[in-house]
Amino acid sequence: MSAKRRLVSGMRPTGRLHLGNWLGALKLWINLQEEYETFYFVADWHALTTGYEDTSQLRENRRQMVIDWLAAGLDPAQSVIFVQSDVKEHAELHLLLSMITPLGWLERMPTYKEILRELEARQISTYGFLGYPMLQAADILIYRPYGVPVGEDQLPHVEFTREVARRFNHLYEPVFPEPEGLVSETPRVPGIDGRRMSKSFGNHIELASPPDVIRERVGQMITDPARVRRTDPGHPEVCSVFALARIFRATETDGIREDCEHARVGCVDCKAALAEAIIEALRPFRQRRQELERDELTVEKILREGAERARAEAAVTLRRVREAMRL
Ligand code: TRP
Ligand code: SF4
Numbered sequence: 001m002s003a004k005r006r007l008v009s010g011m012r013p014t015g016r017l018h019l020g021n022w023l024g025a026l027k028l029w030i031n032l033q034e035e036y037e038t039f040y041f042v043a044d045w046h047a048l049t050t051g052y053e054d055t056s057q058l059r060e061n062r063r064q065m066v067i068d069w070l071a072a073g074l075d076p077a078q079s080v081i082f083v084q085s086d087v088k089e090h091a092e093l094h095l096l097l098s099m100i101t102p103l104g105w106l107e108r109m110p111t112y113k114e115i116l117r118e119l120e121a122r123q124i125s126t127y128g129f130l131g132y133p134m135l136q137a138a139d140i141l142i143y144r145p146y147g148v149p150v151g152e153d154q155l156p157h158v159e160f161t162r163e164v165a166r167r168f169n170h171l172y173e174p175v176f177p178e179p180e181g182l183v184s185e186t187p188r189v190p191g192i193d194g195r196r197m198s199k200s201f202g203n204h205i206e207l208a209s210p211p212d213v214i215r216e217r218v219g220q221m222i223t224d225p226a227r228v229r230r231t232d233p234g235h236p237e238v239c240s241v242f243a244l245a246r247i248f249r250a251t252e253t254d255g256i257r258e259d260c261e262h263a264r265v266g267c268v269d270c271k272a273a274l275a276e277a278i279i280e281a282l283r284p285f286r287q288r289r290q291e292l293e294r295d296e297l298t299v300e301k302i303l304r305e306g307a308e309r310a311r312a313e314a315a316v317t318l319r320r321v322r323e324a325m326r327l
Contacts (some may be wrong), residue, residue: 020197082306
């Protein structure tokens, strides 16, 4: 048995990841690998809650995302890396927990109402979509973890999970610890249009982009709108290029600010320097990614072995759950 405390987290298979995903959840996951016993999975069932109509890209998206995970530094020697639908125990626990969970807890979830409104055009008033946090609670509790590293938007789901755990423990036997949400302090990562970087806005820069595409995307970025001429002083605090420079040119930040405010540098050159810094930061990533892409079997093997290890842990929890419920 590992003496390390355990963490569990999942990501929906959105395909190739972008800078925002990397600087947010993925770096957090990677940084936690050493100190904790970590379980990370592709939440492919969760992808069906809003995307059940067109599943044609599901497998490819899963593969591309896992390649990005590995290339960025998720290490199968340290973390258990697997696909949710390979571990059927999640589904059994989901069913059992659904029996004790009041409908009102799900209907009240802020994420539920929000997304329902956002995706009004699509038919997602389904049982599965309402049950999204229920499935997530099962994903988490099946490993009886200490914590769940997630983005801030997911904290209501972690709180929901704690409530479900409490209710189960109260009704039957204390099987589940109440997991903590672990949130990283991530810098705001703007996309090329200045809004939060997101695949759904189409304003993202993929980690797997070739250098020329990175140069092109950074070149399209919105800068300080008040800076019309090269001789106008700029306002770095409102400029997205500067926000990314803070991350990728961290040691030069003060100089960039001064040069911009005194119009000593033009936006074209400033962007070019940022692009090169991003390309440089992703150099090892690109190399590992190329190797993994050529090597189809390795990724599949990692996922197969991960699922086996996950299943063994999940089975222990389920035995306790069945026992506690007198099944
Ligand atoms: N809902 C999470 C997201 O959108 C993905 C997820 C599914 C998850 N199951 C999980 C995260 C369990 C943490 C733990 O990002
Ligand atoms: Fe932004 Fe750089 Fe232009 Fe200043 S010089 S406005 S920081 S792109």
